[in-house]
Amino acid sequence: MTESKPNILIVMVDQLAPRFLPIHGHPLVRTPHLERLAARGVVFEQAYCNSPLCSPSRTAFMTGALPSRTGGYDNAAEFRSDIPTFAHYLRRIGYRTVLSGKMHFCGPDQLHGFEERLTTDIYPADYGWTPDWERPTERPSWYHNMSSVTDAGLCVRTNQMDFDEEVAFAAERAIYDHARGRDRRPFLMVASLTHPHDPFAITRPYWDLYPHEAIDLPRVGAADVALDPHTARLRHVCAMDAEPVSDEQVRNARHAYYGAVSFCDAQLGRLTDALEAAGLGDTVVVFLGDHGEMLGERGLWYKMSFFEGACRVPLVVSAPGRFAPGRVRASVSLVDVLPTLVEIAGGDPDALASAIDGRSLVPHLSGRGGHDEVLGEYLAEGALAPIVMLRRGRWKFVHSPADPDQLYDLGADPEELCNLAGSGEHAGTVAAFRAEAARRWDIAALDRSVRDSQRRRRLVDAALASGVTKPWDYQPFRDATKQYMRNTMDLDDLEAMARFPRVSARGGEPEP
Template identity: 60%
Template sequence: MAHNAKPNILILMGDQVTPAALRAYGNTVSKTPRIDALARDGVVFDSAYCASPLCAPSRYALMAGSLPSRIGAYDNAAELPAQTLTFAHYLREAGYRTALSGKMHFCGPDQLHGFERRLTTDIYPADFGWVPDWSNPQRRQSWYHNMSSVFDAGPCVRTNQLDFDDEVGYTVRQHLFDIAREQASGKDLRPFVMVASFTHPHDPYAIAHEYWDLYEGEEIDLPKVTLGFEESDPHSRRLREACEIDREPITREHVRRARRAYYGALSYLDAQFGVILDTLEATGLADNTIVIFTADHGDMLGERGLWYKMTFFEGAARVPLIVHAPGRFAPARVNASVSHVDLLPTLVEMATGERRNAWPDAIDGRSLVPYLHGQSAHDEAIGEYLGEGAVAPIVMIRRERYKYVYSPVDPEQLFDLWDDPVELLNLAGDPRHEQRCAEFRAEVARRWNLDDLHEAVLASQRRRSFHFRATRQGRIEHWDWQPRADANDRYIRSHLDLDSLEENARFPRVRP
């Protein structure tokens, strides 16, 4: 198909994928041949960041092109307001069919947010049950991460997450078949944007024997930096307490098994991607489809003694970002820092061929299309963390070689990631960087009113906690998405013409 036609767009998402665990980003252990192929023939962003290192806020920011504080995406029980415009709204208005399969962690009664079709329910609850409480930081919520994921890491026959992701892969494949059949019959010729969002390799670190066994005899790499509680910065100490990291000793074997299961889960994710990509090829859709691979955030995987996310250290805040469309964009690597919020304007430009300067909803992102054509663009990523383990807003500015992290309740942090990629040397106390830190502090003051944001977060937490308690009384109406499937219109039914049904279901079509 000619590349002047509107392209299809397929977004493949993993959950909690740190780039450091992928061969495309220099890892030598993981086995992900399909992701490797996407990277080999695609544009790889070497310094891409989530807007918040937590599932729901990161995904909301990605969908809306806005920083979490702009849309109230404070934590994993924050509602994404229905009036917030997402890339699904923009592309649907531009003539695209829009579909979501898998996890997006939408909280609230709107479970579509611009998607025309949602093929599965979500793996996470849609209610306000997971609201943190900054007013009582000593209270540990029952739903917080703990270290059972590490202590119990290993092979399995089945898990909740395998159930979910197998369904995601199946529904994506079937939807691609439906798209191909409907286009062949002339029923629906619209291009598509589809999000296939899996929950692996998110903890718990358990994976089927098939993928665990891929790493039998392999030397599993251990964390580059190991720090204890007293050596850690204040926010890391809070995370260690929230996740009970220091409650029991964690051995090297615990770490090795957890990382091995994580690699196995990456290989499982890669295999799911492979089935989808093979379906694109089989249906003839691949040549006109831009494939984007990313994840909501990373995983510390024991680096600095930390696990999971919720921090702006590289393991948690950086994300993989690969754009694969060899006929449109030459393979390349981009060193400049970019953000998930840049995806919305990028997708709109891909879909329409035009770069918008005015938006009906305020956005914080900037298009990455110049980078896809080998040109220069911005070099900046901004982050916010407002979830559990924090007691006040934490913000991050990543620009050129420096990363600056600031919170009103903690010492500031400045890292030179070119000279210190493992972030061991905090330059904020170095007199040679006093002016640079002052400039960053002034920028933080211009970008945010952190006192007002702090009060807004506290008020939202109180409001949503009360809402959840109240709506647990009496008859409960759940917001969890119920996938709609009418069995009366599936397969062979008496009210459907048999010849026509079989003809339309066969792909490729035998008769024109």
């Protein structure tokens, strides 16, 4: 590693809303490892995803580009292989690039610039989850439903627990392998967990961190706000009105969610402890999420909208010796991560091979100010047409040809209780935002592109499901003939290489 090319660890979590973190003021949730990271890092108070859904958000995160630019519209849209990612850029300038965990890549390319992928994904890589804007009232079986809430609570084991423990173990071992290996390239490692994504179930050690009676209920109920058309569609898409949800079920779901947040924090601690133990304490550590979780606020669950609970994400960058600890209030987003990583790694974020929508966060990290703007797009289930969002200063503006505009003054109204778009007092602000949206997006063309993509993918998915199938899901390869002790290896050489710290040849003491 050189000073210009530090090791970089990105820990990504799934569906974590910042308002449920103590670093953003929550009084109950326990995340000691994240708090320690934040105390020596830079905390972004207004970080956003660019599309509040797993796959399109992660595609934007990796490419620095909005879904309208990449075609990553929804959870079954192919992530094209010819689009450079931050893994491509850093790998080309000398990094070893490693992925452990979930990225929800759709399509046959399951690496996208990563040299090594340590685990499979938890979600399918095919086109089976393609939405259909031509049939907006139909609910496919793969859409969210409310069983995650009605069945929430304690568990002994879950699919997600199996996955995340494998992710953390593989990433931890890769850190030690790097420290004791001969590859002197700096590493970029992404360890991506699926918690605290629903279903809301957690094991006893994490459930017992919280007294059940202390679990807070939503601040804003469904009856406290007007029902906008997109919210009404989401309630149908996710079957939120199919059966009543009791306060106790809501409390169970939030209790399990808080436990899952603490589980994620424990995995973060496991990895940062491994860095310290391996002598890699100067690694740049980035903690972030792919999108938020409404968790019952406004009577909504999950994501898929541009309300703060669904689209804000945690973002902490810790690089002691490079960036002084602090907090940034400006609005930034996940598309800003790619140019930031390129700059931190010693590359030129202004000389990229592909057009992007993000801007480097290094000015913010260095205390020199920076941009204050977020662009968002939602092009998936529950929409009837493209939904776009502009966030700047105190304002958030949401526009879709299918729905009335929304304008919120987040400085005065952080809960988004009052839509100002219909107010004569704010007509000029709305007109300016509408004109900007028209300049930035050709929404009619984007609508046609999304619908064309959906039709093609539904046909291809139906065809590929017939006859002999060839799944795209990633299959990790491990050559067991080169693991542990084999007769092709010298025992003394193997033990000396695998032990960390290394033992000196003469005295048997660890090397300094």
